[in-house]
Amino acid sequence: MLLQYSKNNLAFDDSSTFAELKWDGIRLIVSNLDELNLYTKNTNATDKYPELHNPPIPKGTILDGEIVVLNEQGRADFEACNTGFRSSKSRKPVLFMAFDILYHRGVDVTSMPLEQRKQLLEEAVQENENYRIVRPIQGSTQDFFNIVCQHGLEGIVIKKKASKYETDLRLSRSIRSWSWQKVINYQKAEVYITGYSKKEHSWLLGYPDGDKIRPIGALELGITQSARQSMWPVFQAYKSGESKDHVFVKPLVRCKVKYRDWYKSGLMRLPVFEEFIV
Secondary structure, three states: OEEEOOHHHOOOOOEEEEEEEEEOOOEEEEEEEEOOOEEOOOOOOOOHHHHOOOOOOOOOOEEEEEEOEOOOOOEOOOHHHHHHHOOHHHHOOOOEEEEEEEEOOOOEEOOOOHHHHHHHHHHHOOOOOEEEEOOOOOOOHHHHHHHHOOOOOOOEEEEEEEOOOOEOOOOOOOOOOEEEEEEOOOOEEEEEEEEEEOOOEEEEEOOOOOOOOEEEEEEOOOOHHHHHHHHHHHHHHOOOEEEOOOOEEEEEEEEEEEEEOOHHHHHHEEEEEEEOHH
């Protein structure tokens, strides 16, 4: 069951919902039926995470959650988690944050209201150093989101208390449901457009760094057709070079983007185009 973005990325208070912290890691299903299996969205990752091989849950349990790597401040470090997923050589131990339960003692509970599934989750999971429970907060969702932003965390998830766990078993695929909505703590920046990809519909970005413009990666998200049409004459008129994969242009056009974070390499994580700066 996947999330929708909240309208205009705004938190809202609604008595039929509750909110919980959005942990910045990799989605994982822990299936402890006849044997233990750990599934990401696209792969069986059982062999990759031996620290999760003795889950503190009964047989017949399936949990949904997020694996995270915590830094020294106790915050989720997405880059460390993603690097460890790609290469075991530099992998740090992960922590599984369980936020839902699909099977309890061999019984499919996905049709139960989320409030009841949360109660079953408390019964099923005995928390330890590798397994934790994600619990709803008490109080205002809007106030909670403001606190999350103040502490530089990723965001929140707003969930309907009565929501069922939605999947399409016929097609063996997940469903993106409005019963779960995410609100992201985006950061904002003004950047230069410095080129475009020959193969993908993406632009290259640069960030002012003293008297230079530092490359910070590619922009793929949020670029409208009208924005592409506006940039094409600029791309043609102000080429400054090219490589096998990219065409470079003089940094004359600036735009506003929102983004998740900075990678340690200096690249911007998941920038989204918002508007040109005139």
